[in-house]
Amino acid sequence: MAKATTTVGLPVYNEEAKIRRALDSLLGQNFRDFEIVISDNASTDGTERICLEYANRDRRIRYFRNETNKGIIFNFNRVVELAEGRYFMWAAADDWWHPKFIDRLVKELDRHPQAGVAMSALRRLREDGTLFQAHRFEGATNPSVMSHLMLLMGMASANTPFHFFIYGLFRAEIIKNAVRIPAPDVPAADRLLMCQIALATRFRYVDEFLHDRTVHDRPMLERHSGEQSMRFEAADPLAYTRTWLIMEKYLRESTIIPEHRKRLIPLAADTFAETRLDVLYRPGLGAPLNDVMNCADELAMVDELARYGLAKDAHRYASELALAFPGNIGVLNKLAEAKLRLGHKNAAIGIWSDILAAQPRNETALRAMAATRNQEAAKR
Numbered sequence: 001m002a003k004a005t006t007t008v009g010l011p012v013y014n015e016e017a018k019i020r021r022a023l024d025s026l027l028g029q030n031f032r033d034f035e036i037v038i039s040d041n042a043s044t045d046g047t048e049r050i051c052l053e054y055a056n057r058d059r060r061i062r063y064f065r066n067e068t069n070k071g072i073i074f075n076f077n078r079v080v081e082l083a084e085g086r087y088f089m090w091a092a093a094d095d096w097w098h099p100k101f102i103d104r105l106v107k108e109l110d111r112h113p114q115a116g117v118a119m120s121a122l123r124r125l126r127e128d129g130t131l132f133q134a135h136r137f138e139g140a141t142n143p144s145v146m147s148h149l150m151l152l153m154g155m156a157s158a159n160t161p162f163h164f165f166i167y168g169l170f171r172a173e174i175i176k177n178a179v180r181i182p183a184p185d186v187p188a189a190d191r192l193l194m195c196q197i198a199l200a201t202r203f204r205y206v207d208e209f210l211h212d213r214t215v216h217d218r219p220m221l222e223r224h225s226g227e228q229s230m231r232f233e234a235a236d237p238l239a240y241t242r243t244w245l246i247m248e249k250y251l252r253e254s255t256i257i258p259e260h261r262k263r264l265i266p267l268a269a270d271t272f273a274e275t276r277l278d279v280l281y282r283p284g285l286g287a288p289l290n291d292v293m294n295c296a297d298e299l300a301m302v303d304e305l306a307r308y309g310l311a312k313d314a315h316r317y318a319s320e321l322a323l324a325f326p327g328n329i330g331v332l333n334k335l336a337e338a339k340l341r342l343g344h345k346n347a348a349i350g351i352w353s354d355i356l357a358a359q360p361r362n363e364t365a366l367r368a369m370a371a372t373r374n375q376e377a378a379k380r
Contacts, residue, residue, distance in 0.1 A: 003035075003084045003085065004033055004034050004035040004060065004084065004085045005033040005034065005085055005086060005087060005106065006031070006033065006034040006035075006085040006086075006087040006088070006089070006102060006106060006169070007034065007035050007036075007037055007079075007082075007083035007084060007085035007087070007088045007089075007172065008026055008034055008035070008036045008037070008088075008089055008090075008091050008102075009037050009039070009076075009079025009080060009082075009083060009088060009089070009090050009091065010022070010023075010026075010036055010037065010038045010039070010079065010090075010091045010092075010093065011038075011039050011041065011072070011075035011076050011078065011079055011090070012038060012039070012040050012041065012043065012047055012051070012075075012093050013040070013041040013042070013043055013047070013069065013075070014043045014044060014045045014047060015043070015045075015047050015093035015094070016043075016045045016046035016047050016049075016050055018093050018094040018214075019047060019050055019051070019093045020050060021094075021096065022091060022092070022093045022094065022095060022096070023036070023050075023051075023054050023061075025095075025096045025097050026091060026097060027054075027058060027060075028099050029097065029099055029100075029101065029102045029103065030099045030100055030102075030103045031102040031103035031106060034060065034085065034102060035060045035061070035062060035083075035084065035085060036060055036061045036062070036091075037062050037064070037079045037082045037083060038051050038055075038061065038062070038063045038064065038079075039064050039065075039066065039075050039078040039079045039082070040063065040064065040065040040066065041066050041069045041070060041071075041072075041074075041075045042065065042066050042067060042068050042069045042070075043065075048063075048065060051063045062082070064078070064082065066078070071185065073182055073183055073185055073189060074182075076090065076179075077179045077182055080172075080175055080176055080179050081176070081179075083172055083176070085172055086171070086172050086173075087105075087106060087109065087169050087170065087171060087172055088169070088170045088171075088172040088175050088176075089102070089105075089167065089168065089169045089170065090166065090167055091167075092167070092213070092214075094214040094216075095167075095211065095212060095213050095214060096211070096212040097210065097211055097212075098120075098208075098209070098210040098211070100208075100210060101120065101210040101211060102169065104120065104206050104208065104210060105118040105119070105120065105168065105169035105206065106169065108169075108204045108206055109169060109171065109204065112202070112204050114201075114202050115144075115201065115202040115203060115204040116170060116171045116174040116197065116200065116201030116202065116203075117165055117168050117169065117170045117171070117174070117197060117201065117203055117204070118168055118169050118203070118204040118205070118206060119143075119164065119165040119167070119168030119169070119203075119204075119205060119206070119211075120168075120205075120206040120207075120208050120209065120210035120211055121134070121135060121136045121137070121205075121206070121207055121208060121209045121210070121211075122134075122135050122164055122167075122209065122210070122211040122212065122213060123135070123209055123211070123212050123213070124212075124213050124214075124215050125212050125213070125214060125215065126214075126215050126217070127214060127215070127216060127217055132215045133161075133215075134209070135161045135164060136207060136209075137162075137205050137207075138207070141154075141160075142205050142207075143162065143165065143203035143204070143205050144202075144203060144204050144205045146203070148198060148199055148261060148264070149264055149267070151198035151199075151203060152195055152198040152199055152264055152267065152268050153267065153268065153271050154198070155191055155194040155195045155197075155198045155268070156191060156195055156247075156267075156268040156269070156271040156272045156275075157271050157272075157275045158272075158275040158276050159275055162194070162198075163190055163191045163194050164213070165194060165197075165203060166190050166193065166194055167211065167213070170197075171201075174197070174200060174201055174256060175197075177255055177256045178193060178196050178197060178200070178254070178256055179193075180255070181250070181253050181254065181255075183250065184242075184243075184246050184250055186239065186242050186243040186246060187233045187239050187240055187242075187243050188240070188243050188272075189243075191272070192243070192247055192250055192251070195247070195251060195268050196250075196251055196254050196256065196257060199251070199254075199257040199258075199261045199262070199264065199265075200254070200256040200257050200258075201256075234285075235285055235286075235287065236285070236287065237281050237282045237283060237285050237287050237354070238280070238281060238319075238322055238323060239282070240276050240279045240280050240282075241280045241281065241319050241322065241323065242323060243272065244269060244272050244273045244276070244280065244319070245269075245316075245319060245320060245323065247265075247268065247269045247272055248265050248266060248268075248269050251265045251268065252265060277344050277347060278346070278347070280319070280347065281335070281339070281347050281350060281351055282350070283350030283351065283353055283354045284350075284353075284354070287326075287327060287354070288327050288358075289327040289328075289329050289332070289354070289355065289358040289359070290327050290328060290329065291328075291329045291330070291359065292328065293328075293330050294325070294328075295321060295324075295325050295328065295330070295331060296330075298321050298324075299321070299330060299331065299334050301317065302314050302317055302318045302321070302334050302337075302338060303334075305317060306337075306338070306341060311338070311341045311342055312342065314338045314341065315335075315338040315339060315341070315342055318331070318334050318335040318337075318338040319335060319338075321334070321335070322335050329355055329358070329359060329362060332351050332354070332355055333351075333352075333355065333362075333364045333365060333368070335351060336348040336349075336351035336352050336355075336365075336368065337368070339351070340368075340372075345372065348368070348372070349369070349372060352365040352368050352369050353369075356369070
């Protein structure tokens with residue numbers, strides 16, 4: 001039996017309420033030369049039964065089941081590994097595709113062999129079917145005409161929707177090589193992967209609304225609370241700092257980014273951090289703190305960097321220390337000072353508030369909070 005031109009990878013977990021609509025939508029595509037590869041992450045509901053029902057009905061569907069739940073990233077990568085087509089797309093079990101979706105994107109990539117991914121305009125719909133957002137990419141924001149640098153910055157930024165291209169159609173060779181180094185299990189891992197794609201290949205955009213994505217009433221943190229990345233995001237005040245600081249290492253290990261373009265990687269990390277200043281430290285999560293001071297030499301280097309006028313470097317190094325010495329109050333005080341130097345007052349106050357909640361008489365935090373209040377009073 002000849003291999004299909006396109007593989008649709010469908011990672012699932014407990015999707016019995018939604019998966020029929022997704023499979024019906026995919027099987028209703030005008031383009032017929034495709035396979036659907038389903039990887040079931042050990043569902044405990046009726047997902048397996050429904051998938052096998054469809055697989056018995058249509059030979060284009062191949063169903064695989066993990067013995068245990070191995071996490072979202074593993075399951076997304078698994079369908080890539082199992083893909084046999086020369087094109088590949090991810091599908092979510094709660095989404096919908098216009099019958100022309102695959103056909104239009106296959107033709108777009110066939111016409112533009114220099115491009116490695118194509119995507120259409122999309123709508124984001126609430127669970128009741130009402131419109132939440134519509135995304136078109138026009139003019140200077142059309143990825144078809146954007147440089148690798150602009151695509152990279154768009155993928156890294158918290159303020160742009162370019163990361164939805166992850167649900168477009170890829171050349172299988174590119175995405176298979178991209179996931180050989182799995183994205184780290186941290187918040188916004190999809191943006192890290194798409195930063196890699198942005199530096200590796202050209203993009204194509206089809207200006208038609210051919211895809212609907214579901215915006216859920218319950219946040220992702222609740223729906224996937226068992227995932228490691230979700231646990232980090234829910235309980236770790238430095239979860240997004242982890243993403244920021246691992247970003248460069250992950251992208252530098254890529255085998256699909258040309259070496260000369262890897263010089264642009266620090267710009268992506270800077271953009272990621274600068275557009276997420278309010279979440280690099282998230283106060284009030286109740287993370288345990290300690291006052292074990294075993295890093296005095298390291299803290300002194302933060303001060304040295306600041307004295308040399310390297311405020312951004314001081315902030316980055318203090319952030320690295322906050323991950324290396326979890327919950328260390330001395331490190332957190334130094335991180336708050338570094339953030340204040342950069343003008344991130346609210347972030348600094350959040351850190352000092354957490355310190356004082358755990359250690360109400362901490363002199364450094366008390367003095368800093370008093371000084372901040374005095375400065376505010378002086379401005380009035």
